[in-house]
Amino acid sequence: xxxxxxxxxxxxxxxxxxxxxxxxxxxxxxxxxxxxxxxxxxxxxxxxxxxxxxxxxxxxxxxxxxxxxxxxxxxxxxxxxxxxxxxxxxxxxxxxxxxxxxxxxxxxxxxxxxxxxxxxxxxxxxxxxxxxxxxxxxxxxxxxxxxxxxxxxxxxxxxxxxxxxxxxxxxxxxxxxxxxxxxxxxxxxxxxxxxxxxxxxxxxxxxxxxxxxxxxxxxxxxxxxxxxxxxxxxxxxxxxxxxxxxxxxxxxxxxxxxxxxxxxxxxxxxxxxxxxxxxxxxxxxxxxxxxxxxxxxxxxxxxxxxxxxxxxxxxxxxxxxxxxxxxxxxxxxxxxxxxxxxxxxxxxxxxxxxxxxxxxxxxxxxxxxxxxxxxxxxxxxxxxxxxxxxxxxxxxxxxxxxxxxxxxxxxxxxxxxxxxxxxxxxxxxxxxxxxxxxxxxxxxxxxxxxxxxx
Amino acid sequence: xxxxxxxxxxxxxxxxxxxxxxxxxxxxxxxxxxxxxxxxxxxxxxxxxxxxxxxxxxxxxxxxxxxxxxxxxxxxxxxxxxxxxxxxxxxxxxxxxxxxxxxxxxxxxxxxxxxxxxxxxxxxxxxxxxxxxxxxxxxxxxxxxxxxxxxxxxxxxxxxxxxxxxxxxxxxxxxxxxxxxxxxxxxxxxxxxxxxxxxxxxxxxxxxxxxxxxxxxxxxxxxxxxxxxxxxxxxxxxxxxxxxxxxxxxxxxxxxxxxxxxxxxxxxxxxxxxxxxxxxxxxxxxxxxxxxxxxxxxxxxxxxxxxxxxxxxxxxxxxxxxxxxxxxxxxxxxxxxxxxxxxxxxxxxxxxxxxxxxxxxxxxxxxxxxxxxxxxxxxxxxxxxxxxxxxxxxxxxxxxxxxxxxxxxxxxxxxxxxxxxxxxxxxxxxxxxxxxxxxxxxxxxxxxxxxxxx
Numbered sequence: 001x002x003x004x005x006x007x008x009x010x011x012x013x014x015x016x017x018x019x020x021x022x023x024x025x026x027x028x029x030x031x032x033x034x035x036x037x038x039x040x041x042x043x044x045x046x047x048x049x050x051x052x053x054x055x056x057x058x059x060x061x062x063x064x065x066x067x068x069x070x071x072x073x074x075x076x077x078x079x080x081x082x083x084x085x086x087x088x089x090x091x092x093x094x095x096x097x098x099x100x101x102x103x104x105x106x107x108x109x110x111x112x113x114x115x116x117x118x119x120x121x122x123x124x125x126x127x128x129x130x131x132x133x134x135x136x137x138x139x140x141x142x143x144x145x146x147x148x149x150x151x152x153x154x155x156x157x158x159x160x161x162x163x164x165x166x167x168x169x170x171x172x173x174x175x176x177x178x179x180x181x182x183x184x185x186x187x188x189x190x191x192x193x194x195x196x197x198x199x200x201x202x203x204x205x206x207x208x209x210x211x212x213x214x215x216x217x218x219x220x221x222x223x224x225x226x227x228x229x230x231x232x233x234x235x236x237x238x239x240x241x242x243x244x245x246x247x248x249x250x251x252x253x254x255x256x257x258x259x260x261x262x263x264x265x266x267x268x269x270x271x272x273x274x275x276x277x278x279x280x281x282x283x284x285x286x287x288x289x290x291x292x293x294x295x296x297x298x299x300x301x302x303x304x305x306x307x308x309x310x311x312x313x314x315x316x317x318x319x320x321x322x323x324x325x326x327x328x329x330x331x332x333x334x335x336x337x338x339x340x341x342x343x344x345x346x347x348x349x350x351x352x353x354x355x356x357x358x359x360x361x362x363x364x365x366x367x368x369x370x371x372x373x374x375x376x377x378x379x380x381x382x383x384x385x386x387x388x389x390x391x392x393x394x395x396x397x398x399x400x401x402x403x404x405x406x407x408x409x410x411x412x413x414x415x416x417x418x419x420x421x422x423x424x425x426x427x428x429x430x431x432x433x434x435x436x437x438x439x440x441x442x443x444x445x446x447x448x449x450x451x452x453x454x
Numbered sequence: 455x456x457x458x459x460x461x462x463x464x465x466x467x468x469x470x471x472x473x474x475x476x477x478x479x480x481x482x483x484x485x486x487x488x489x490x491x492x493x494x495x496x497x498x499x500x501x502x503x504x505x506x507x508x509x510x511x512x513x514x515x516x517x518x519x520x521x522x523x524x525x526x527x528x529x530x531x532x533x534x535x536x537x538x539x540x541x542x543x544x545x546x547x548x549x550x551x552x553x554x555x556x557x558x559x560x561x562x563x564x565x566x567x568x569x570x571x572x573x574x575x576x577x578x579x580x581x582x583x584x585x586x587x588x589x590x591x592x593x594x595x596x597x598x599x600x601x602x603x604x605x606x607x608x609x610x611x612x613x614x615x616x617x618x619x620x621x622x623x624x625x626x627x628x629x630x631x632x633x634x635x636x637x638x639x640x641x642x643x644x645x646x647x648x649x650x651x652x653x654x655x656x657x658x659x660x661x662x663x664x665x666x667x668x669x670x671x672x673x674x675x676x677x678x679x680x681x682x683x684x685x686x687x688x689x690x691x692x693x694x695x696x697x698x699x700x701x702x703x704x705x706x707x708x709x710x711x712x713x714x715x716x717x718x719x720x721x722x723x724x725x726x727x728x729x730x731x732x733x734x735x736x737x738x739x740x741x742x743x744x745x746x747x748x749x750x751x752x753x754x755x756x757x758x759x760x761x762x763x764x765x766x767x768x769x770x771x772x773x774x775x776x777x778x779x780x781x782x783x784x785x786x787x788x789x790x791x792x793x794x795x796x797x798x799x800x801x802x803x804x805x806x807x808x809x810x811x812x813x814x815x816x817x818x819x820x821x822x823x824x825x826x827x828x829x830x831x832x833x834x835x836x837x838x839x840x841x842x843x844x845x846x847x848x849x850x851x852x853x854x855x856x857x858x859x860x861x862x863x864x865x866x867x868x869x870x871x872x873x874x875x876x877x878x879x880x881x882x883x884x885x886x887x888x889x890x891x892x893x894x895x896x897x898x899x900x901x902x903x904x905x906x907x908x
Contacts, residue, residue: 031765091767097663154765195668199766208730209551212880214649214851217753217781219736219745220729224754224776225689232686235679276662279806281675288673297672299770300679302760307777311485311608312653312814313545314779314851315755315880322678323761325768327671352733360766397668397768426666426769 001137002384005445008133013438017112019049020125020437023087024105024114030065030088030154039065039150042087046124046148053132054139055146060166062158065150069169072144079454080143082172082409084401085124085179086152089116090426097428111431118423122432123178124148126418126440133441134448141452145172149401152179155199155361156400163408173454174374175405176447178440180395180417183264188386188439190378191415193293193394194402196328196365198337199301201358202227202345203321210306210315221352223320224305230348231322234298238284241298241326243344249331253286253294261289264391274422293394297327323360327396334362363400368412377450378414384450385443416447455591456838459899462587467892471566473503474579474891477541478559478568484519484542484608493519493604496541500582500602507586508593509600514620516612519604523623526598533908534597536626536863538855539578539633540606543570544880551882565885572877576886577632577894578602580872584898595906599626603855606633609653609815610854617862627908628828629859630901632894634849634871637718642840642893644832645869646822647747647848648856650782652791653755653815656681656799657775659808664760664769675806677774678759684802685776688752692738695752695780697798703785707748715743718845728876747848751781777814781850788816817854822866831904832868838904839897870901 009016028042029035043059043066050057050070057070065088074080092102092115100106105114112122127146134140147170151157163170180191204223211220236242266289272280282291291297301324306317326337342357349355369375370392382390395415402413418440424430463470482496483489497513497520504511504524511524519542528534546556546569554560556569566576581600588594601624605611617624634645658677665674690696720743726734736745745751755778760771780791796811803809823829824846836844849869856867872894878884 031767032763091761091763093761093763094664153768197668197768199768206731209878209881209883210548211729212851213751213753213755213779214651214781215849215875215879216729216746217779217850218749218751219734219742219850220731221733221735222753224757225685227757228682228685228754228776229689231679231682235683275665275670275674277660277674277806278808279675279804280673281804281806282673291673292670295672297667299667299671299676300682300759300774301667301767301769302762302771303678303681303757303774304762305754306756307545307547308756308758309486309545309547312777312779313485313755313880314607314651314653315544316753317756320754320757322682323766325667325671325766327668350733350735352731352735354732395669396671396673397666421669424663425669426767427663429663 002446002449005133005137006442008136009129009441009445012129016129016437016441017434020112020122021105023121023125024116025103027103028088028150029091030151031091039088043068043150046087049128050146053128054135055131062162064158067150067162068148070146072140074143078143079451080145080172081448081451082145082147082170082175083127084175084177085127085148086120086150087148088150088153090153094428099429110435111433113429113431115430117430117432118419119425119430120152120179122437123418123440126437127178127444129441130444130448134445140448142448145170155363159401160404163404167408170409172409172411174451175411175413177399177402177413177415178417179399180415181419181421183391183393185420186388188382188388188390189393190375190382190390191395191417192368192370192392194366194399195396196332196334197325197361197363197398198328198334198341199325199361200338200341201321201323201360203319203356204349205319205354206352207318210318213314213316216316220316221350222316223353224317226349226353227305227320227322230345231300233348239282241296243340245340246296246337249333250296250329251331253290257294258290261287264289292396294329296329296332299325301325327398328365330365330367332365334364338362363398364403366402368415372412374412374414374454377453378416378447381446381450382416382443384446386439416443456900456903459587459591460896462590463583463895463899466583466587470583470891470895471888474566474576475559477575477579478570479557481557482542482604483545484605485545493542497522497604500541503582504600507582508589509585516616518612521604521616522602524600526594528597532597533905534599534626535902535905536599536601536624536629537581538629538631539581539602540574540604541602542604542607544607548882553883564889565887567883567885569884571884571886572873573879573884574606574633576891577872580891580894581632581898583895584902588899588902594902596902599624609817613855614858617858621862624863626863626865628905629865629867631853631856631867631869632871633853634869635873635875637845637847639874640842642836642842642844643847644829644836644844645849645871646824646846648820648853649850650786650788650819651779651815651817651852652782652788652795653779654792654795655775655777655812655814657773657810658803659773660806661772664772667768667770670770674770675804676770677807678771680803680807681759681774681776684799685754687802693736695750697794699794700750700791703787704750704783705785707744711748712744715741718743746850748783750783750786753779755779781852782819784819784821786819788818792816817852818857820856822869826866828866828868828908831907832870832901835900835904836870836897838900840893870897872897
């Protein structure tokens, strides 16, 4: 039966791309209030597509953006799979760096370019296509629950509450998330580790308004100077994060992990070329892959202070702010890290300024056991879908839902992703390879086939 | 005759305020290309006003914004005074902090609120009123040349060339600039020292586009982190500027200067209250007034990097930039300081990033001799105008033209200013006291009377 399913997936290649473009045209930017109507439209569109496959589907309200929930009729003698994806996307700015507009999907060089193409619309689309084709060939071989949220890019604020409230409806044997990537083109992967996240914003205030830098300069506190001085303390000379207790709960990388990472075909020169960087840096004593996948970080994501227009404005800004996020590794507690960050910043600010914080996201890191039956079935599915054995990798990004699925629903997650390292997710000119969409659809179909044996 | 002039100045108080409002309605923001037409309109309006007093006036083009040039008929037996002012203003942002819109002048609590009210439109208006009234009472007692430029807030980019080209037309015995302030309400001042300025912008670039902070964080250079780390090195623990050679040419403050500063009635608690700051800081070993008037500084005027919108965006910015200005004291060479700044930044940046610079202004500090005849006449004029003896002070701001007038035209400048320390120049809710306008107009009239004896 899988052969016939594969045959129809091939014959539907153009239809699948055309439909995905419709999804990519909806500017579902979750972080911007302007896009509220687009979020609702995107959820409704997806629910409609899921219904067209023959599954039931509904748009479930939350305190934030709605969740799309779909389900096949439940049969008692089959395993149940919970598929998770997200329909929200990162803001597209800076717009001037896009070759074609972010919400006008364009095909070139064997890829489809649009915001969200790889993260995560193209990947959820592969699953919806696989579902559609299975339904035309006797129906899905597993019970399937589809959950597509609209707040992944804003730290899945309302997902945890939803999982708790609907625990019974969401009961499953295994979860599947396709929001990760292949290791390289032609080298598909199963991701067994993700980093967590603590995303903070720091606001430093001094005077009640901007002051003339000639008249007052040298005599009054400058919040922009203070901000830089404080942020500069967040790393030591070895590139380690300089926050007391930050590494306290970090489990050291095992020798087998380090060996497995070192054996992956990683071309550092090519990596630098792709990113356009003149050099690499990071925590001393670790390789680039180790720094990306398995070591915690602290990065400034945005800085705002004073005059940002053309030319000169001679002011001492009244306030300065920074968005700062930390990626966590297994065993670090996001709440403890948030607390440690707040304390370190407060202690390092002079008492001539006021410090305030906002928190824009918390999530723990995740590690999925490599030796489970589900992992082996997933590996077989990837081999069927891509024609190549997958590698087992970790990823530096965060998918907080994996932690919530484990803690609330009690099940493990298979991270089977189809993106490529050069997809430019979160950046201008994001793309998704047409081949990744095709092989991803085959893999999704094969995965439902394999998991029927669970 | 001065009594009759004073009498008419009094009777014209409301007319003067009404006309100044028309000047303040023109949004002559020199740093923003959008305001090009407003700049031309403002120059034309001023030339017209000067012509109405009976002087000749013209709008002189430069490579940037035009200069308004006026002149009384030259009589050989009289001293010639060069009056300098500027009609351009600082950008009004942040607009939301203004009680009334910046270009809709509003009277309240005995003051007129608008961008440029004190810096410098209100002050040049005092002179134009004084000229007008003198012309109605037998004519000005001195030869007067009026030069009002439109680029003071953007470092007087084209003024130096203009002074060189028109040296003969601008030949004078003394220059007068009213672009400074009283020491306090009821305590008028003559300013004999100004700080200089070096205004730089630093751009740090790493990757060719913003990168996902999860996937790449910890392994690639983050230009925002680098920017903060480098800017944090610009001061040492004692608040001294940490750039090699920065203090090399600084002339130490003399004991008499320090004594004179210490005797001024300066209320540090009140000063802090007015600014809304919780504490003061600066170079160790100097008083607040010394830090403001006579010690060099380095302040961040603006920071820009990464995502600045609401909520979270998990990126490592491709670039980060800062506007940084240094105030200079007498004998520091702006060009040497610019060079030292560039070198220090470049040396302190890791070679994983690219550094570029823009320069938005250079000007030397100025000190005018306290014991000259012109200074004594100016003191007498202030006493006539305000009814109080002036104090002699320095100011922390920069008026580059004072240096150019000395080096190109060979004459000293009298800095007789009417602003008040709480005028909020360069900040939201800038204002100019109606009393300052009135006493300033009297002082300007008295100054022309006194300088006739030079």
